Amino acid sequence: MKQPSARGDVSALVLATIAATVESAQDGLARLGAVTRAAVAGTPDILHDDDLQLALFCLYELHYSGIDGAGDDWEWNPDLLRVRQCIEAAFEARVRDEVDLGDLPGTTSEAVCAELFRLTGDDSGPSMSRFVSKSASNDQLREFLVHKAVYQLKEADPHTFAIPRLTGRSKAALVEIQADEYGNGLPARMHSALFARTMRELGMDDTYGAYLDVTPAITLASNNLMSLFGLNRRLRGAIVGHLAAYEMTSSQPNRLYSRGFKRHGYGENATEYFDEHVEADAVHEQIAGRDMAGGLVEEDPRLLPDVLFGAAAGLAVDTLMTRHIMDAWESGGSSLRRSEAMAS
Amino acid sequence: MSAEAVPGPDGPSGAEGPERSLNSGAASPVSVVACPDGPLLIRGDFELVGADGQELPRTRRTVALCRCGASVLKPYCDGSHKLTGFRSEP
Numbered sequence: 514m515k516q517p518s519a520r521g522d523v524s525a526l527v528l529a530t531i532a533a534t535v536e537s538a539q540d541g542l543a544r545l546g547a548v549t550r551a552a553v554a555g556t557p558d559i560l561h562d563d564d565l566q567l568a569l570f571c572l573y574e575l576h577y578s579g580i581d582g583a584g585d586d587w588e589w590n591p592d593l594l595r596v597r598q599c600i601e602a603a604f605e606a607r608v609r610d611e612v613d614l615g616d617l618p619g620t621t622s623e624a625v626c627a628e629l630f631r632l633t634g635d636d637s638g639p640s641m642s643r644f645v646s647k648s649a650s651n652d653q654l655r656e657f658l659v660h661k662a663v664y665q666l667k668e669a670d671p672h673t674f675a676i677p678r679l680t681g682r683s684k685a686a687l688v689e690i691q692a693d694e695y696g697n698g699l700p701a702r703m704h705s706a707l708f709a710r711t712m713r714e715l716g717m718d719d720t721y722g723a724y725l726d727v728t729p730a731i732t733l734a735s736n737n738l739m740s741l742f743g744l745n746r747r748l749r750g751a752i753v754g755h756l757a758a759y760e761m762t763s764s765q766p767n768r769l770y771s772r773g774f775k776r777h778g779y780g781e782n783a784t785e786y787f788d789e790h791v792e793a794d795a796v797h798e799q800i801a802g803r804d805m806a807g808g809l810v811e812e813d814p815r816l817l818p819d820v821l822f823g824a825a826a827g828l829a830v831d832t833l834m835t836r837h838i839m840d841a842w843e844s845g846g847s848s849l850r851r852s853e854a855m856a857s
Numbered sequence: 858m859s860a861e862a863v864p865g866p867d868g869p870s871g872a873e874g875p876e877r878s879l880n881s882g883a884a885s886p887v888s889v890v891a892c893p894d895g896p897l898l899i900r901g902d903f904e905l906v907g908a909d910g911q912e913l914p915r916t917r918r919t920v921a922l923c924r925c926g927a928s929v930l931k932p933y934c935d936g937s938h939k940l941t942g943f944r945s946e947p
């Protein structure tokens with residue numbers, strides 16, 4: 514990914530640090546630690562903090578496709594990991610505050626699956642899919658793709674980190690879902706490739722990270738949440754719950770998204786990504802709920818609260834993201850950081 | 858991958874055996890899960906054919922077949938059962 518623009522002291526220092534060699538960056542690293550602690554202590558709301566969310570996003574990106582100009586030896590640098598953990602701890606605490614799990618269900622696969630369907634069926638918050646289907650303008654469709662692109666151009670990757678941490682039934686189920694996400698051996702059928710084609714159909718740049726500078730903090734937070742869950746083994750229950758919630762809230766919204774793009778005259782090349790998800794996720798949600806999440810809890814009942822937390826956290830943060838986007842659109846504005854960048 | 862016989866520890870070995878369009882690994886028995894209030898989930902090596910005996914378009918190995926009647930992608934489930942409040946138990 515190309516280097517994004519900094520949004521404050523922490524992200525500026527992170528970007529400057531990883532652009533240097535490990536040997537030459539020692540002074541910067543010491544300062545980065547102190548600046549990060551101060552920023553984390555002083556932020557009014559880390560979920561909407563552009564500087565901290567971008568810094569965390571860049572630190573996670575070292576584990577994915579990397580950042581142009583950043584040496585590979587930064588990935589496991591202990592000082593940089595300490596900075597990441599400082600932001601992560603505050604981020605996780607804030608998300609836990611946002612979520613109320615209520616009474617826990619039983620620990621059988623069926624009970625876990627039923628609870629996940631109940632949780633994901635609770636229709637609170639604004640509906641972006643209904644709006645996209647009926648009313649979104651062409652510019653709003655493009656904005657919508659900008660928000661989605663952060664995840665969808667690497668769709669499934671954060672959850673793949675969980676595979677070696679699972680065993681037996683839950684592992685087989687996760688792999689079954691991921692194989693489908695990755696096109697069952699056909700690169701052109703990878704969901705990320707289908708999404709890239711949708712972007713190209715709308716005349717957009719499908720390079721990963723191309724629109725990162727206009728992507729607001731809350732959209733980065735939605736992505737950082739998956740990386741937090743995926744990259745920490747202790748949160749393996751949460752990444753499983755998160756994936757289950759994503760699968761369970763996908764079929765119907767994607768049908769509506771597809772309709773919104775058809776309404777503007779876009780053809781199959783643009784809508785196939787969404788159409789594919791209607792059918793795929795009707796399968797995935799059953800496998801995810803019963804075999805992956807339910808199977809994991811049957812194997813290790815202590816993970817039940819984490820599974821439900823992961824699901825609820827994903828829904829809660831994405832509800833905040835949707836609210837941010839819909840509020841901007843309802844007031845006639847843009848949900849992005851600087852709308853000029855979209856004019857190209 | 859071929860669907861023939863039992864693969865060795867490194868997976869299916871040879872090119873012999875019938876060609877399959879979907880990665881199906883070793884031949885495996887078919888299982889049908891009746892998902893409560895939802896579709897029938899079908900796994901394993903099976904063919905899905907229409908009334909004329911022709912194979913139906915299929916892009917994945919495991920499929921969910923609608924049993925609520927509300928899907929617009931029949932015979933596949935499209936999640937509509939959740940909107941119609943379909944109950945599989947009387």
Ligand code: FES
Binds near residue numbers: 927936937
């Ligand atoms: S069973 Fe899912 S739509 Fe009919």
